[in-house]
């Protein structure tokens with residue numbers, strides 16, 4: 001076990017820019033006079049799974065919003081697959097999944113998944129022809145047979161799975177997830193964690209995943225980004241080298257708990 005192996009940016013030394021899903025170079029975000037993120041340098045390799053931890057208000061959601069072009073950088077540079085964040089947004093390089101599934105209540109599960117395709121068609125946006133249809137995506141998230149179900153007929157976990165299928169429908173190369181399972185019970189969360197790892201392996205999509213749970217961050221992440229607050233800055237990137245594929249049983253191992261302990265210590269000093 002290489003417990004304390006950390007890097008300053010998360011990127012392997014000498015990684016070519018094309019191998020990066022996202023890159024921040026001295027990026028800062030300000031809301032008026034308040035600095036939410038300061039001088040952040042971070043590289044996210046294509047195909048990787050990063051989780052993001054840090055004290056409340058340290059800028060975890062702001063970091064995702066910065067990468068997804070929802071807010072601008074006050075200084076520094078942010079690129080996504082070598083493009084500006086605006087170019088990447090227009091090219092539908094990424095998709096967002098929030099804590100609230102935010103499904104349209106009058107559309108069934110299948111029609112919710114189809115929505116981004118419909119909007120894209122209406123706007124004349126060239127959407128990549130996906131290898132997976134909305135039906136296939138619902139199957140991928142374990143909702144085969146529930147295509148006609150209305151959102152109010154689905155559990156919270158099922159609604160969130162529809163939201164993940166909807167996020168995948170335009171074949172994003174980067175999935176930004178802001179506490180997507182935060183409101184779910186522990187067993188549902190465990191199941192969805194495993195399913196998300198399967199989806200990640202199957203699709204090759206890069207994932208940036210914000211969580212408040214140290215155990216979830218260790219279980220999902222190949223690397224854990226630890227932020228510190230006031231102002232939000234990169235504290236450390238911790239490599240998680242647990243045996244693959246991950247299993248729920250691993251959570252009872254000494255190795256897993258050692259990672260959790262190390263991150264808890266880091267969190268206490270953020």
Ligand SMILES: Nc1ncnc2c1ncn2[C@@H]1O[C@H](COP(=O)(O)OP(=O)(O)OP(=O)(O)O)[C@@H](O)[C@H]1O
Nearest residue numbers: 031034036054055056057058059060061062063232
């Ligand atoms: N639109 C905004 N206007 C002003 N301040 C904002 C805005 N959005 C976020 N902030 C501030 O920026 C800081 C970072 O917020 P952010 O939501 O990114 O933190 P977080 O780490 O995701 O928090 P939490 O863990 O509590 O969800 C906070 O102090 C917050 O109050």
